[in-house]
Amino acid sequence: MDLARARFAVREYAQTPVEQAKIDSILEAGRLAPTAKNVQPQHIYVLQSPEAIAKINELTRCAYHAPVVFLVCYDTELVWTKDGENSGNMDCSIVGTHMMMEATELGLGTCWVKWFDPAEVAAAFDLPANHKPSFLLPCGYAAEGVQPHANHFNRKPLSETVTYK
Numbered sequence: 001m002d003l004a005r006a007r008f009a010v011r012e013y014a015q016t017p018v019e020q021a022k023i024d025s026i027l028e029a030g031r032l033a034p035t036a037k038n039v040q041p042q043h044i045y046v047l048q049s050p051e052a053i054a055k056i057n058e059l060t061r062c063a064y065h066a067p068v069v070f071l072v073c074y075d076t077e078l079v080w081t082k083d084g085e086n087s088g089n090m091d092c093s094i095v096g097t098h099m100m101m102e103a104t105e106l107g108l109g110t111c112w113v114k115w116f117d118p119a120e121v122a123a124a125f126d127l128p129a130n131h132k133p134s135f136l137l138p139c140g141y142a143a144e145g146v147q148p149h150a151n152h153f154n155r156k157p158l159s160e161t162v163t164y165k
């Protein structure tokens with residue numbers, strides 16, 4: 001509950017590098033996430049070289065020049081599929097939520113990002129055809145003085161989003 005309350009979308013980052021031990025810990029939290037049928041179809045690209053960071057910032061305005069951007073994909077050849085629908089985005093979302101919360105625990109900011117063209121990103125980073133981008137998670141130390149956007153404080157009451165039957 002403390003982490004859920006502390007986290008907010010960070011859209012401005014310090015250029016301080018993220019320690020490898022913290023990246024490892026974030027990836028480990030994602031590794032422990034449940035996935036449909038335990039197939040673990042996720043594949044995570046850690047974008048951090050100057051070339052990769054420049055490229056992702058050219059492809060979306062929502063990478064926010066973070067020092068690390070996790071590009072979370074799922075493997076279309078592994079993912080659990082039923083009745084024509086696969087659980088790739090669900091699996092990636094659980095993995096990503098674990099990662100986002102661990103980043104918060106470690107004092108890092110993140111922002112969940114859907115604002116990009118998956119095909120463009122896949123081509124730009126030479127991804128194999130079976131790695132489908134799900135979302136981006138820019139990550140780093142928040143720039144000094146960054147505050148949550150007003151949206152952060154605007155949550156519907158449970159009475160609007162929950163029904164007991």
Ligand SMILES: Cc1cc2nc3c(=O)[nH]c(=O)nc-3n(C[C@H](O)[C@H](O)[C@H](O)COP(=O)(O)O)c2cc1C
Nearest residue numbers: 007008009011062111112113114115148149151152
């Ligand atoms: C599925 C999803 C997609 C999102 N896509 C973007 C995005 O492309 N760009 C962005 O700046 N924020 C994006 N966000 C962040 C939300 O706008 C933000 O989480 C929401 O306004 C609540 O604010 P908070 O995270 O500060 O509590 C996304 C969040 C989610 C869950």
